[in-house]
Amino acid sequence: MRFLTADYLYPLHISPIKNGVLQISDKGEVVAIFKDRRSVPKDKIEIFQGVLCPGFVNAHCHLELSHLLGIADKGKGLIDFVRSAIRKRDDFTNEKIQLTIEKAEQQMIDNGIVAVGDICNTIDTLYQKKKRKIQYYNFIEAVQIYEEDVESTISRNLEIRNKFRQHGLQATVVPHSAYSCVPQLLTEISKISDEQDKIFTFHNQETPSENELFSLKSGIMFDWLNKLGASKVIWEKRNENSTKSVLTHFKIRKNFLLVHNTFTKKEEITNNYYCTCPKANLYIENTLPDYNIFDDTLLCVGTDSLASNNSLSILEELKLIQKNSQFDLNTLFKIASKNGAEALGFKELGTFERGKKPGVNLISDFKKVKVVA
Ligand SMILES: [Zn+2]
Numbered sequence: 558m559r560f561l562t563a564d565y566l567y568p569l570h571i572s573p574i575k576n577g578v579l580q581i582s583d584k585g586e587v588v589a590i591f592k593d594r595r596s597v598p599k600d601k602i603e604i605f606q607g608v609l610c611p612g613f614v615n616a617h618c619h620l621e622l623s624h625l626l627g628i629a630d631k632g633k634g635l636i637d638f639v640r641s642a643i644r645k646r647d648d649f650t651n652e653k654i655q656l657t658i659e660k661a662e663q664q665m666i667d668n669g670i671v672a673v674g675d676i677c678n679t680i681d682t683l684y685q686k687k688k689r690k691i692q693y694y695n696f697i698e699a700v701q702i703y704e705e706d707v708e709s710t711i712s713r714n715l716e717i718r719n720k721f722r723q724h725g726l727q728a729t730v731v732p733h734s735a736y737s738c739v740p741q742l743l744t745e746i747s748k749i750s751d752e753q754d755k756i757f758t759f760h761n762q763e764t765p766s767e768n769e770l771f772s773l774k775s776g777i778m779f780d781w782l783n784k785l786g787a788s789k790v791i792w793e794k795r796n797e798n799s800t801k802s803v804l805t806h807f808k809i810r811k812n813f814l815l816v817h818n819t820f821t822k823k824e825e826i827t828n829n830y831y832c833t834c835p836k837a838n839l840y841i842e843n844t845l846p847d848y849n850i851f852d853d854t855l856l857c858v859g860t861d862s863l864a865s866n867n868s869l870s871i872l873e874e875l876k877l878i879q880k881n882s883q884f885d886l887n888t889l890f891k892i893a894s895k896n897g898a899e900a901l902g903f904k905e906l907g908t909f910e911r912g913k914k915p916g917v918n919l920i921s922d923f924k925k926v927k928v929v930a
Contacts, residue, residue: 558582560602561917561929562594567610568909569895573887578602579609585914585930605919605929610890611908612671612916612928613871614897616832617758617816617859620673621681623661624649625864632843635764636781642864651681658685661869665860666691668870669918669926672903674758674814674832674859677728680720687724694901695721695728696758699746700737702787707741715749722753727902729753734760735799736767736778739788743806755902756812756830762799763817764842771799798825814900816859823850830855830900835877836868837861848882857897872926879923886923 559581566577568590578591591597622642629641662685665673672692675682678700686693697718701710714730721728730746732738746757762768769776770792782791795802800815804827807813813829815821819838831851837860838845858878860869871893879889894915898907906915917930 558588558601559930560591560597561605561609562597562602563605563607563609563919565608566590566909567608567887567890569611569887569891570908570910573608579909579917581917581930585916587909587911587913587915589911590909603929607919607921608886609929610918610920611894612906612918613669613893614857614901614903614906615665615670615673615860615869615871616814616857616897616900617676617834617861618665618673618869619676619862619864620658620661620685621654621677621679622862622864624654624657625862626657626867628864629841631840633841634766634777635841636766636777638841638865654681655684657863658682661863662690665869667928668868668872669916669928670869670871671916672898672901672906674897674901676758677717677721680717683720683724683726686721686726692903692906693726694756694903695726696731697721697728698733699730699742700733701739701742702737702782702785702791704739704741704788704790707739707745710742711745711749727753727755729755729757731757732759732803734763734767735802736770736782736791738803739790740795740806741790743803747807747809750809750811754811756814756900757807758814758816758832759803761803761815761818762820762825763838765820767799768820771795771797771802800825800827812900814857817846818851819844819846821846821850823847826850826852828855830857830896832857832859832897832900833874833878834859834861834866835874835881837865839877840865845877845881848878848884853884853888853892855896855900856892857900858892870926872920872923876923
């Protein structure tokens with residue numbers, strides 16, 4: 558048994574407790590919370606400076622892209638970023654890819670991340686994930702801008718999904734975004750969904766040209782897709798906004814986690830989970846979402862990939878959110894742990910509720926994370 562205390566305890570299911578004590582078993586399971594240090598045997602208490610909060614949930618990452626660190630110039634916009642990623646993705650050996658995946662995961666562990674919502678286009682991360690050092694919800698990402706190739710895309714995605722599932726790993730096929738998926742693909746994704754799927758996710762309103770594509774049928778994304786010979790059904794007869802043009806194709810009622818939302822307006826917010834990746838937004842589009850528009854009980858945070866970020870640290874992301882919002886520290890920690898755990902269905906994580914095994918982070922001066930349990 559361990560008794561951990563610090564200046565403040567942030568259990569997240571209840572209000573912060575000054576000098577509160579967290580009792581955990583040797584396996585990291587929460588046993589009890591004490592409001593008074595005097596209720597605990599003196600010789601057993603471990604006193605830390607700073608605050609204690611549950612392990613972080615990185616709600617959006619692409620671990621398999623870890624080798625692409627620094628590939629794109631900053632602030633050039635999403636389309637330039639995607640082009641750079643496509644151009645450089647074949648320049649790496651499998652060894653290099655595996656090594657960077659392992660290192661990136663270790664970086665997350667060192668930064669107090671206990672679970673990840675991870676986008677997969679390949680099975681590159683499977684080897685590392687089988688080691689079960691942290692928990693993953695694997696989102697198998699489908700992209701298809703040509704109607705005639707929908708069938709082959711779906712069967713490839715199903716194959717990847719099944720490989721993850723064969724190893725007991727949670728996996729769900731999801732669309733990449735409104736602009737990169739023909740409507741038929743969305744319908745097919747909805748059709749192949751089963752009871753193992755808890756939530757879907759997609760990249761939402763990451764760039765202004767995505768909104769222009771649907772509302773005006775013009776702009777640089779429109780031009781880019783046309784140049785690629787994309788099926789016009791992507792934007793034709795879809796006058797809804799980007800978010801709705803995906804959601805309307807899902808007949809089953811499941812939760813969604815909408816990622817980025819950098820150019821989302823208040824009136825476009827739906828009753829779903831939202832994920833912000835502030836450092837990646839600054840890297841790619843040099844802008845941030847308006848944090849006033851979100852319901853803070855449904856807001857999660859992610860690092861995105863090392864292709865669009867220089868670290869995989871939820872605390873770094875929180876610092877940016879703090880600077881650009883009115884959220885207090887308790888809300889910021891909920892965004893970092895509780896909300897992500899709820900969204901992704903990690904029942905043992907996210908709060909210091911009795912019986913959970915959420916991991917324990919010590920944050921000193923809101924600068925450093927130390928994993929204490
Ligand atoms: Zn992403």
